[in-house]
Amino acid sequence: MTATTGRVALVTGASSGIGAATVRLLAARGMRVVVNYLRSGTAAEEVVAGIEAAGGQAMAVQADVRETAAIESMVEQVQAAWGGIDVLVHNALTPYVIKPFQDMTWEELGGKLDDEMRAAFAVTKAVLPAMTEQGWGRIIYLGTGLGRRPREGMIALGTAKAALAQFARYLAQELGPRGITVNVVEPGPVEDTRMAHVLDEEHKQRQVAATPLGRLAHPGDVAQAVAFYASEDNAFMTGTTAAVNGGMAMY
Numbered sequence: 590m591t592a593t594t595g596r597v598a599l600v601t602g603a604s605s606g607i608g609a610a611t612v613r614l615l616a617a618r619g620m621r622v623v624v625n626y627l628r629s630g631t632a633a634e635e636v637v638a639g640i641e642a643a644g645g646q647a648m649a650v651q652a653d654v655r656e657t658a659a660i661e662s663m664v665e666q667v668q669a670a671w672g673g674i675d676v677l678v679h680n681a682l683t684p685y686v687i688k689p690f691q692d693m694t695w696e697e698l699g700g701k702l703d704d705e706m707r708a709a710f711a712v713t714k715a716v717l718p719a720m721t722e723q724g725w726g727r728i729i730y731l732g733t734g735l736g737r738r739p740r741e742g743m744i745a746l747g748t749a750k751a752a753l754a755q756f757a758r759y760l761a762q763e764l765g766p767r768g769i770t771v772n773v774v775e776p777g778p779v780e781d782t783r784m785a786h787v788l789d790e791e792h793k794q795r796q797v798a799a800t801p802l803g804r805l806a807h808p809g810d811v812a813q814a815v816a817f818y819a820s821e822d823n824a825f826m827t828g829t830t831a832a833v834n835g836g837m838a839m840y
């Protein structure tokens with residue numbers, strides 16, 4: 590029995606991509622995992638079935654992370670079934686427009702900032718009381734390298750994720766005395782995600798050529814970094830960022 594066995598992890602947006610890889614890995618390490626999703630109920634149930642077939646424990650819960658009431662009811666559902674939430678991985682990717690600033694409206698930029706921060710705010714508020722009470726918690730937010738290094742057309746996502754990363758550092762400062770760590774995982778481009786499908790082959794090859802480790806990330810590579818931050822092994826890292834990008838950007 591490892592120290593992580595039986596811990597409960599809520600992963601937002603776990604019906605596909607990085608979130609799905611993360612719940613599979615956390616479950617394989619003995620955690621009970623909540624597979625949150627918005628629309629893809631069938632995919633979420635498939636993720637749960639795969640985990641159960643491998644001997645793990647998982648439940649799928651639908652909730653829009655932009656809706657405070659939906660998040661609260663999800664957390665209540667988890668608490669009723671499993672007692673509490675020890676680990677929050679906030680990974681859900683809300684929509685955003687890809688276009689230059691020149692063509693962007695305030696509703697597009699401001700809407701993404703509002704969605705990103707509203708969701709992070711609400712999911713964090715919902716899990717904090719139980720973590721505070723037990724004096725132990727692990728919070729991990731999914732950022733992106735685009736929050737540091739601009740790429741054409743990505744101003745809405747990059748600016749919103751930069752805000753999320755600073756939010757995480759403020760929380761790390763405030764929550765450390767309660768035994769709660771807060772960290773950010775910042776992937777570069779990741780294969781086998783919806784985002785990857787919007788890149789053409791030439792663009793992808795340019796990204797591979799710019800990556801010292803010679804390939805793009807897989808969702809499982811990102812999950813490994815999340816799983817470290819989520820575990821008892823991470824006793825003394827908080828307010829940090831893990832770049833999972835094969836060396837494409839170094840900071």
Ligand SMILES: NC(=O)c1ccc[n+]([C@@H]2O[C@H](COP(=O)([O-])OP(=O)(O)OC[C@H]3O[C@@H](n4cnc5c(N)ncnc54)[C@H](OP(=O)(O)O)[C@@H]3O)[C@@H](O)[C@H]2O)c1
Nearest residue numbers: 602604605606607626627628629653654681682733779782
């Ligand atoms: N893919 C990349 O190259 C890449 C690079 C850097 C960072 N990241 C970050 O990694 C995270 C995951 O990205 P991904 O590419 O793995 O995403 P993805 O494959 O597009 O999956 C997105 C997930 O978010 C869920 N979701 C979307 N809106 C939601 C909402 N309002 N409430 C609850 N769930 C919602 C989706 O659920 P439904 O399917 O049910 O709607 C789905 O499970 C994101 O935060 C992203 O910014 C990704």
